[in-house]
Amino acid sequence: MSTTTLTENTITVGGKQIYFAETGTGPPVILLHGGGPGASGVSNYSRNIDALAKDFRVIVPDLPGYGRSSKGIEGSDPFGCLANGIRGLMNHLGIDTARLVGNSYGGACALRLALDTPDRVEKMVLMGPGGIGTTRALPTAGLQSLLAYYSGDGPSRDKLETFIREYLVYDGDSVPAEVIDTRYQSSIDPDVVANPPLRRPSGLLALRTLWRMDFTRDNRLAHLQTPTLVVWGSADKVNRPAGGRMLADTMPNCDLLLAANAGHWVQWERADFFNDVTHAFLSA
Numbered sequence: 001m002s003t004t005t006l007t008e009n010t011i012t013v014g015g016k017q018i019y020f021a022e023t024g025t026g027p028p029v030i031l032l033h034g035g036g037p038g039a040s041g042v043s044n045y046s047r048n049i050d051a052l053a054k055d056f057r058v059i060v061p062d063l064p065g066y067g068r069s070s071k072g073i074e075g076s077d078p079f080g081c082l083a084n085g086i087r088g089l090m091n092h093l094g095i096d097t098a099r100l101v102g103n104s105y106g107g108a109c110a111l112r113l114a115l116d117t118p119d120r121v122e123k124m125v126l127m128g129p130g131g132i133g134t135t136r137a138l139p140t141a142g143l144q145s146l147l148a149y150y151s152g153d154g155p156s157r158d159k160l161e162t163f164i165r166e167y168l169v170y171d172g173d174s175v176p177a178e179v180i181d182t183r184y185q186s187s188i189d190p191d192v193v194a195n196p197p198l199r200r201p202s203g204l205l206a207l208r209t210l211w212r213m214d215f216t217r218d219n220r221l222a223h224l225q226t227p228t229l230v231v232w233g234s235a236d237k238v239n240r241p242a243g244g245r246m247l248a249d250t251m252p253n254c255d256l257l258l259a260a261n262a263g264h265w266v267q268w269e270r271a272d273f274f275n276d277v278t279h280a281f282l283s284a
Contacts, residue, residue, distance in 0.1 A: 004050045006042065006060075010068065013088030019068035020061035020089060024053030027122075028098040029282060030086065031060045034264075035105025035130070035198040036168065037149045037160055038183030040067030044103060047271035052279060056099070061089055063106060065197025067186065072195045079131060079213055082109035083116060090120065099282050103127040103267060104239065105198060111215055114226045124228045125278050127266045128236050132243030135214040142167030142238035142264065149187070150196040157184045167237045170263040221250050228254045229281045231274065233262035255281075 006021040021042055029052055033044035041060040042049070052058050062069040064085040074081035086109060090098060099122050102110035107129025114121040139147070145163045149155055161180050165172030186192075215221055228251055232244035241258060248256040257277060262269045 004053050006049075011089065011092045013085055013092065016064060016070035016072075016085070017068075018061055018064065018070070018085055018089050020059055022057065022059045023049065024056055024058045026056045027282075028093075028095050029056040029058050030090070030098050030100050031058065032082075032086065032100060032102040032106025032109050033060075033063060033066070034103045034107075035063075035066075036146055036163065036183075037155065038185070038187035039063075039105075040186065043179075043182065044106075045267060048267050048275055048278075051271075051275035052282075055279070055283065059089075059093070059098075061086065063109065063197075065192070065195075071189070071191035071197070073197050077212060078198070079108045079112040080116070082106075083113035086113055087117060087120065096120070097122045099123045099125075101125045101127075101267075101278060101282075102129060104264060105130050108213070108215075115215075115218060115220045115224060118224060118226055121226050123282055124226055125231065125281060126228060126247070127231045127274075128233060128239045128241075128264050129230070129243070129247075130239060131213050131215045132239065133214065133216050133246055135217065137240070140237055140240060142236075146238065147199060150193065150199060155184075155187050155193065157181075160184050160187060168264050169269055170233065170235045170261050171269070174269070216246055216250070221247075222252070224251055225253055226251075227281075229257065229277070230254060231257045231259055231266050231277065233264055233266045233269070234258050234260050235262060236264045238264040 004023045008021045010019045031045045033041045065073045100110035107126040108131040230244045232241045244256045248254045259266045267274045
């Protein structure tokens with residue numbers, strides 16, 4: 001857990017509230033969490049905030065649709081909705097350019113923000129980001145488990161525990177029960193249940209939405225000059241590690257690290273390793 005004192009605040013962007021916590025001084029680094037049920041910023045980065053706050057101003061928002069931020073995101077363009085919210089947060093805080101760190105859904109948010117407004121992103125660290133080749137193969141078992149959480153018989157603690165212990169991390173026994181309990185309580189917020197922030201696109205626009213959510217079909221990716229470090233767990237069961245190679249082969253300034261003994265939650269499972277390489281990359 002983070003022991004650094006966090007300053008908490010909530011702002012309004014486009015009529016919706018975004019909660020964020022911050023600590024430290026120096027160049028701004030924004031930590032963007034993943035999209036699993038019950039996720040939030042501070043909980044996802046509990047093992048990283050202290051290490052980065054030694055030399056950076058660390059800003060940790062709850063993404064739109066999650067935690068203490070307003071619920072509901074634009075279903076036809078989820079990544080764009082997230083990116084607009086974080087760009088609005090930067091505008092409110094007077095941050096012209098920032099370093100972005102994004103895990104999974106947060107990685108997709110960071111990548112979309114950089115593609116839309118490359119002048120606003122100085123560097124990126126992406127851990128198993130979403131939207132990498134997602135329309136070129138069937139969904140993984142982990143992604144199917146995640147997307148099915150609110151469907152069928154609805155959310156339950158058992159479903160969440162299965163997702164976390166079997167798919168999210170390399171060693172399921174390493175996750176304390178209280179982590180699952182806390183996330184479960186967040187996941188059953190009535191506003192979230194009524195409008196889950198991450199679910200399968202449906203309806204007439206489903207195919208267009210899916211293609212929009214696959215960055216490998218975006219011609220801008222090959223021209224994005226933003227220095228990027230991709231860190232992917234070698235045992236990731238949610239987003240395939242091959243996505244890291246796709247990014248490294250496509251982006252002009254992309255470094256790739258494959259983390260051993262880690263699944264989809266590298267920043268938590270390999271915290272010391274992640275903190276060291278991220279600090280070094282963001283400082284260079």
